[in-house]
Amino acid sequence: DTAVSQTPKYLVTQMGNDKSIKCEQNLGHDTMYWYKQDSKKFLKIMFSYNNKELIINETVPNRFSPKSPDKAHLNLHINSLELGDSAVYFCASSQEAGKGFYGYTFGSGTRLTVV
Amino acid sequence: QKEVEQNSGPLSVPEGAIASLNCTYSDRGSQSFFWYRQYSGKSPELIMSIYSNGDKEDGRFTAQLNKASQYVSLLIRDSQPSDSATYLCAVVYAGGYNKLIFGAGTRLAVHP
Numbered sequence: 001d002t003a004v005s006q007t008p009k010y011l012v013t014q015m016g017n018d019k020s021i022k023c024e025q026n027l028g029h030d031t032m033y034w035y036k037q038d039s040k041k042f043l044k045i046m047f048s049y050n051n052k053e054l055i056i057n058e059t060v061p062n063r064f065s066p067k068s069p070d071k072a073h074l075n076l077h078i079n080s081l082e083l084g085d086s087a088v089y090f091c092a093s094s095q096e097a098g099k100g101f102y103g104y105t106f107g108s109g110t111r112l113t114v115v
Numbered sequence: 116q117k118e119v120e121q122n123s124g125p126l127s128v129p130e131g132a133i134a135s136l137n138c139t140y141s142d143r144g145s146q147s148f149f150w151y152r153q154y155s156g157k158s159p160e161l162i163m164s165i166y167s168n169g170d171k172e173d174g175r176f177t178a179q180l181n182k183a184s185q186y187v188s189l190l191i192r193d194s195q196p197s198d199s200a201t202y203l204c205a206v207v208y209a210g211g212y213n214k215l216i217f218g219a220g221t222r223l224a225v226h227p
Binding site: 031040041042043044045048050055056090094101102103104105106107108109 | 147149151153157158159160161164201203205207212213214215216217219220
């Protein structure tokens with residue numbers, strides 16, 4: 001199936017722990033994103049990579065570190081987790097501007113709960 | 116001022132009626148606009164895109180864009196209970212990199 005896939009789907013962890021979320025897309029897209037959706041359902045961009053290069057880095061605590069080993073993969077590592085990090089994290093992908101932009105395709109999300 | 120504003124709802128319409136969802140945005144340079152549908156516990160799903168002023172129709176959905184008024188809307192004709200979801204308006208940030216700025220979403224409830 002062509003898609004954006006994220007793992008894990010659910011993540012429950014204690015404050016202070018370090019965790020990672022993985023994302024892979026097989027759509028042939030050039031750009032990948034991490035968005036955070038808070039309890040009020042507001043989607044806010046965190047990072048974006050285009051062909052392994054970081055192009056968007058919003059005001060996010062440096063406990064969050066994205067990594068893109070290749071254009072099909074984008075991972076998110078979070079250090080020293082805090083209660084306020086509890087949210088749903090969505091990965092998304094899109095084509096770059098030169099090839100036309102038709103919006104994002106989202107992954108199924110990772111629900112992170114910090115206790 | 117929020118960059119993309121939507122009425123949070125809920126917007127309640129009877130089955131078969133037209134649902135009208137509205138969105139305003141602040142960045143005058145934005146050129147591309149999208150509507151996403153998000154069911155509870157699911158990921159956002161793209162349903163419409165619009166790039167030029169006027170109307171764009173796709174099945175029961177019509178997107179409307181007025182760049183002078185910085186206004187985007189989505190009409191859903193013959194609303195069905197399965198249309199009950201949160202509808203997210205998204206605007207491409209004019210600063211580049213295809214950064215999508217989302218509104219907080221309007222919750223639509225279609226009752227039989």
